Amino acid sequence: MNQPVLRIFSYLPNPRVWKSLIAAKLLGVDVVVTGDKPAQLGNWLWDAHPRLLTEEEKTPDNPAARQGRRGFKGTLYKTDEFLQAHPFGTVPAAFSADGRVGIFESNSILRSVVRAAPNDPELPKLYGRSHYEASRIDSFLDANLVFAREAQVYLLGIESLSEEAYQRMVGAYEFYLDGLEAALTESEAEQSVDSGRKNPADETNSFLVGGILSIADISFVCDFAQFLREGHYEKSLQAQGYGLISRGGLQQYPRTYKHLLSMSTRPEFAQIMGSYLDWYRSPK
Ligand SMILES: N[C@@H](CCC(=O)N[C@@H](CS)C(=O)NCC(=O)O)C(=O)O
Secondary structure, X not given: OOOOOEEEEEEOOOHHHHHHHHHHHHHOOOEEEEEEOHHHHHHEEEOOOOEEOOHHHOOOOOOOEEEOOOOOOOEEEEOHHHHHHOOOOOOOEEEEOOOOOEEOOHHHHHHHHHHOXXXXXXXXXXXXXXXXXXXXXXXXXXXXXXXXXXHHHHHHOOOOOOHHHHHHHHXXXXXXXXXXXXXXXXXXXXXXXXXXXXXXXXXXXXXXXXXXXXXXXXXXXXXXXXXXHHHHHHHHHHXXXXXXXXXXXXXXXHHHHHHHHHHHHOHHHHHHHOOOOHHHHOOO
């Protein structure tokens, strides 16, 4: 049997892993994921060959025992080899087929999937059609990571937010969404010129870069869907005197929200994302 091109270890489900799985599906790349529920990852050996630990191995004197640093509170068991390959010690953690090369940061794992795709002109050009398009896609991936990091801090602390932390997320949200809305507006205008359409605002299925589906769209959908989880904490936010930051998003940023919703119903997205956004699509 052929070796998978990439092996990913993570807690599951994880929208950061979905980025790679969606691209892998679109491009026919073999990616294998190993993982467990977030609360279970403390029972795993974080390694190029991850496995469940025995009870006897879960002791403070296990050389792999480390304190969780970002999102995980208790002890995690990360081998030295894991930390050599993954210096920041985070998941999703991808490994090359031979387990020697660690690839971290979900956007970089996503890029790695595209680079591993067969050289087939029929496949979608998920990393653009020129080096300019590829670089513009990188620009969106970077902007996305900045937003996603702010969202990570916000969601991890959402049940006890300072006014400063809340306002910081509001600012990051507005900055990111203003940019996306502007890019999608521009993309629609270009498409309507290309196709002679009369009303650019009617077109909702445009893309972030070059008028074609790219990993910029994939990364946005996964990270933004995760941010929308703030909706599950509406009561808690209210009790703290705050409102949902995403409230009224569809009215304020119609192109961006419609882009998210329409992309997530595409088969390659829906098969990976499952029912993750159902609660958002049909709120109680
Ligand atoms: N920006 C990173 C985020 C990765 C990250 O922060 N992962 C956290 C869990 S959400 C982690 O692995 N923490 C390990 C720890 O707490 O030691 C990505 O997109 O991959």
